[in-house]
Amino acid sequence: MSGWWSYLEERTRQEVDADVLRDRRITAVKSVWEALRPLGLGLHDAERVVQARYEALGDRVLRRPPDPLDVTSLATRAAALPGRVVAVEAVWDGDTVHDWFVELIAVLDDPAGEGHLATVHHRRDGDPPNAVAAGAGRDLADHLGVPFHFGSPDVPDDEAPRWRTVRSRGDRP
Numbered sequence: 001m002s003g004w005w006s007y008l009e010e011r012t013r014q015e016v017d018a019d020v021l022r023d024r025r026i027t028a029v030k031s032v033w034e035a036l037r038p039l040g041l042g043l044h045d046a047e048r049v050v051q052a053r054y055e056a057l058g059d060r061v062l063r064r065p066p067d068p069l070d071v072t073s074l075a076t077r078a079a080a081l082p083g084r085v086v087a088v089e090a091v092w093d094g095d096t097v098h099d100w101f102v103e104l105i106a107v108l109d110d111p112a113g114e115g116h117l118a119t120v121h122h123r124r125d126g127d128p129p130n131a132v133a134a135g136a137g138r139d140l141a142d143h144l145g146v147p148f149h150f151g152s153p154d155v156p157d158d159e160a161p162r163w164r165t166v167r168s169r170g171d172r173p
Contacts, residue, residue, distance in 0.1 A: 005049055033046035069104075091158070
């Protein structure tokens with residue numbers, strides 16, 4: 001672990017470890033970064049400090065289970081959103097901790113917007129997240145009778161065309 005941990009006050013260390021044990025990574029990173037930013041700590045270094053705490057605390061961390069990807073669970077989430085679902089979309093995203101992952105999104109109309117359905121991370125013994133997300137997204141779209149769109153199904157690209165953009169240009173979603 002970097003020497004940054006030793007610069008944290010004991011109370012902050014306890015708060016960070018409590019967040020890590022509850023698998024609240026973002027909150028833990030925020031605590032480390034806010035406490036040590038005046039000393040020159042950058043966001044990526046704060047993420048590394050927290051990752052080291054995850055490694056140190058190991059099996060004690062109560063990791064959140066992956067989002068459910070079955071049609072019933074996804075349809076229930078979609079039904080709880082504040083608008084009518086007009087499409088299901090898979091979108092690449094990524095960060096320094098999880099690398100690339102795929103977000104499943106319900107595209108909404110009336111009111112226009114979107115709603116998060118699930119995040120699909122890479123699993124050691126599983127299929128790649130793009131394949132898993134595409135399968136779940138297509139199944140949900142078929143179930144709801146709406147189009148499915150994945151702007152870059154084979155290559156991570158967080159700037160791939162989105163469903164509304166493709167649709168407004170007249171391309172086929």
